[in-house]
Amino acid sequence: MVRTVIFDMDGVIVDTEPVHRYAYYRHFEELGIEVPDAEYATFTGRSTKNVYQHLKDKHGLEPAVDELVLMKREFFNRAFDEKPDLELLDGVRTLIEDLHRHHLQLILASSASRSTIDRVMRRFALGSYFSHLVSGEDFPRSKPDPAIFEHAASLSEAPKSQCVVIEDSSNGVSAAKAAGIYCIGYNSEHSPLQDLSHADLVVAHFRELTAERIATLEMGPARTV
Template identity: 85%
Template sequence: MIRTVIFDMDGVIVDTEPVHRYAYYRHFEELGIEVSDDEYAGFTGRSTKNVYQHLKDKHALQHPVQELVMSKREFFNRAFDEKPDLELLGGVRQLIEELHQHGIQLVLASSASRATIDRVMQRFALNPYFSHLVSGEDFPRSKPDPAIFEHAAALSGVPRRQCVVIEDSTNGVAAAKAAGIYCIGYQSEHSLLQDLRHADLVVGHFSELTAARIAAIEPA
């Protein structure tokens, strides 16, 4: 029986990807570097710190990584605050509320910074539903490294066999499976470039999931 659901955030709870993309490319333009669509797609699921470490090494950027991260974050925060139509993804609030009502613990494990996580949690009043919020900026390696999900499972206090991860990215699914946790892949219109074949179950809308269905999962 599943007792804990570990949610990714970007692309699973809220679609901040267009805001991130805008912020990244404004910053890339400022830095004078070019990033292809294919290379950018590979950044999905990785922390901002790791993305900029990669770009710093590739382009011999002179700025410290943390300075690059903060510059990008300024672009993101302005766009996030000014975007009036930013909403939770369809059906996810209902699923979160139902899981909470049925006593299933919810943990957030996102590659986003803690500041961005807090911004989303406050804007959509989601804090009461989650027992723990885990940010990828606290780990030296990003997804597909399993550390973030291993830590989230440890915080939950239940065996990994009683946890489920919900992810929308190639890197996120790989991280969940590397951590030995059952993974539900969320295939949305915003994650068409992501490979979810290694997920244990793939859904296209959160209406396909219920607390009873998730609780009844028996990992192999």
């Protein structure tokens, strides 16, 4: 029986991807580098720090990685605060409230920075539903490295075998499976070009999920990749 649900954030709870994309490409323009769409798609699920380490190595960028992250964050924070139509993804609040009402533990494990996670929690008043908020910036390697989900599972009140992850990205699904955790892939229209084939279950809308369905999933041994 499932007792803990570990949520990704971007593309699962809220679609901040357009804001991130705007901020990244404004910064890429300022840095004088070109990033094709196909390469940008591989950044989904990776921490900003990891992305900029990749770009620094590839393009020989002069500023330190931490400085590059702060530059991009300024673009993001300004756009996030000014974007009036930023909303939770359809059905996710209902699912979160249903899970909470049925006493399943909720943990957030996102590649986003702590400041971005806090902004989302405040804007949508979600903080009270989650027992822990885990940021990818606290780990040296990003998804698909499993460290963030291994840590999230260690915070669970239940053993890892009674945890599930909800993810929308190829990197996130790979990270969950590498951590040995059952993974629900959310086929989000906001996260294109993602391979969810390794997920244990794939849904196209949160109306397909309820606390009862998740709690009674036929887990078996979690598939690893």
